[in-house]
Structures are given as structure tokens and as C-alpha cells.
Amino acid sequence: MSRRHLPYRRPLLATLAAFAVLTGTAAAAPAHTPPAPAAATTPLGTLDDTYYQDALGKTGTALKGALHTIISDQSKLSYSQVWDALKDTDEDPSNSSNVILLYSGRSEPKSDNGGGTGQWNREHVWAKSHGDFGTATGPGTDIHHLRPADVSVNSVRGNKDFDNGGSEVSGAPGNYSDGDSFEPRDAVKGDVARMILYMAVRYEGDDSFADLEPNDQVSNGSAPNIGRLSVLKAWSQEDPPDTFEKRRNDVIFDQYQHNRNPFVDHPEWVGAIW
Numbered sequence: 001m002s003r004r005h006l007p008y009r010r011p012l013l014a015t016l017a018a019f020a021v022l023t024g025t026a027a028a029a030p031a032h033t034p035p036a037p038a039a040a041t042t043p044l045g046t047l048d049d050t051y052y053q054d055a056l057g058k059t060g061t062a063l064k065g066a067l068h069t070i071i072s073d074q075s076k077l078s079y080s081q082v083w084d085a086l087k088d089t090d091e092d093p094s095n096s097s098n099v100i101l102l103y104s105g106r107s108e109p110k111s112d113n114g115g116g117t118g119q120w121n122r123e124h125v126w127a128k129s130h131g132d133f134g135t136a137t138g139p140g141t142d143i144h145h146l147r148p149a150d151v152s153v154n155s156v157r158g159n160k161d162f163d164n165g166g167s168e169v170s171g172a173p174g175n176y177s178d179g180d181s182f183e184p185r186d187a188v189k190g191d192v193a194r195m196i197l198y199m200a201v202r203y204e205g206d207d208s209f210a211d212l213e214p215n216d217q218v219s220n221g222s223a224p225n226i227g228r229l230s231v232l233k234a235w236s237q238e239d240p241p242d243t244f245e246k247r248r249n250d251v252i253f254d255q256y257q258h259n260r261n262p263f264v265d266h267p268e269w270v271g272a273i274w
Contacts, residue, residue: 041246042253047265055262059272067201067262067269074259077143079135082122083113085143085256089248100244102147102191103157103184104172115151123149125192126199127159131210131224139203139212143252144261145195157182161218161227162192162235180218181228190239193232194263197270201262214274229274236263236270 048056055066077085087110092098098107101120108120115121125145133139149157153172166178174185184192196214205211210224217227241249241264249264263270 041243042250044265047260051260052262052265061273063269064201064273068204071198071202071259071262072207074257076137077141077256078137079122079141082141082143082146085252086122086146086148088255089143089251090148093244093247099148101153102149102188103153103169103175104150105174105185105187106150108148108150113148117152119151120148121151121154123147123154123157125195126212126226129159129222130220130226131203131212132222133209136209138207139199139209142199142202143256144198144202144259147195161220162196163218163228163231186239188239189235190237190241190267191245193236193239193270194241194245194261194267196226196232197236197263197274198261201273202259233270233274236267240267 051070055063055070058066087099090099090102091110092100092107095107097109097111099110099120100106101108102123102125112119113121123146124140125147126139128134128140131139135141139145150171153169153175156169156172156177160177160180160182162183163181164176164183166176166181166183169175169177172185174187176183183189199212200214203209203212212224212226214229214232215225215227216229217225220226245264249261253260
């Protein structure tokens, strides 16, 4: 992999990367830091000239492979560190004391996290049983697909695949669920799709975890698959990245994992790969 994108990062990131090479392990995640301003976004031209330069002009498996190499260069968080990270990545732009819950869209105090009714917890958008990675450091703690969610709504979603249809979820208008699938509200359909596809590119089975891949079915159980791919592709087109999602990508890159979700920066790459 070309390392020419690394000079773009801040000096601290270069130091972390050097530490990882010397020790043979991923650099420790930085401590909790204040979030960047809500309007801050990294210019796409800068990213293409640095971070994504080895992927430009490619399609299909070549593009997927190039992106896998790029985004696999990351710092890793522990599962306990995820709590604080989500308080930054999903901060309510109208209330810095709150986070926005993924499925319900409710603004909830950051401090109200836990397992009780009405609280928020850590939702694995790629259900952790699909590939049996649990909360292991790696896919189980990757905040590109971990989001704050209402405890009860998270329970309804469970480990279901994503698809259209079902009955409306109590307490979360616009979300639907049936026996084998879950449909998120329109405002985050694209977010969900791009998180799933990020996981499929990042985790290819070469780091002791399962090779995660989307497919076009539901009821995938413990297999390392989530569907439906055709629906996820449609959702990505119908709900393009908004300011909240772009800022989230920047906060993860700048302050925590130091890698990006390429489908937030280049949503057209969804169709170029699948």
C-alpha cells in the first residue's frame, strides 16, 4: 500500500502510526477530546489527493481491494472507550449535552447511557452475531458502525437483517420491523447502508475475523452476511450523506480511529463495487 496519504494527517497521527509499526500492534485510541464544530468537513479534493489517491480510477474488486488497504490502517478502541467516542461522533448539533439516537432520532442526554428503559446504548449496525465477532476489539468496537440507540428500539432490531416492510416500531415512528428484518426511518436509511458496506470492505477475513459480506437475503443468522444488498443500495441512493454523517466521518478520522468510511465521501463507489 502506498503511504503517501499519511502526511495529510496531523503530526499526532503520524506518531501513532509509527508507534504501531514499532510495537506490532494498533496504536492506542486517543483520550476523549472535544468534538469538532458541526460545520467542519474535510474537502473531498484534499482527500482524493492524499487519502484516496490509490483508489481513484478503479472499479469492482480492484476498488474494493484498494479501499480495504486504505481503511484498514486505523487505531482501535476498546468497547468501554466506545461510550465516550459516541458522545462526540453523534453529538446533537443543537445541544452539545445530548446525542442523536440513530433509529428514533430523539435527542438524549449523553449522560443517560446504559441498559435501562429510555436510556441509550451501543447499537452494532452490522449485528455482532453476523460473523460472531461480539464486542471484540476490531469489528465489535469499530465506531463507523456503532451508533447510540434507544435501548428498547435496539432490542426490537436485535440481529435482524435490513429490508423494507413490517409494522411500525413503538416509540420510533418511521421505523418498521417484522420477524426477519428491520427498516430504519428515511432520514438514516443511507447512513445504515453505508455503515454496512464500510464493514464489508474493512473486514475481509485477513485479520482473524470473519469475511463480512452483504447478500440479497434475510435470516442470515450467525453467517457473516447481512442483507438485503439490493435494498441497501437503493437506500444509499435515496438518502445521500448529510452534514451530520459527514461530520461524524471527520470526527472518527481526526480524533479516534483515523480511518474513514469511503462511501460517505464517495457514495458513487457503492455502485462501482456492487
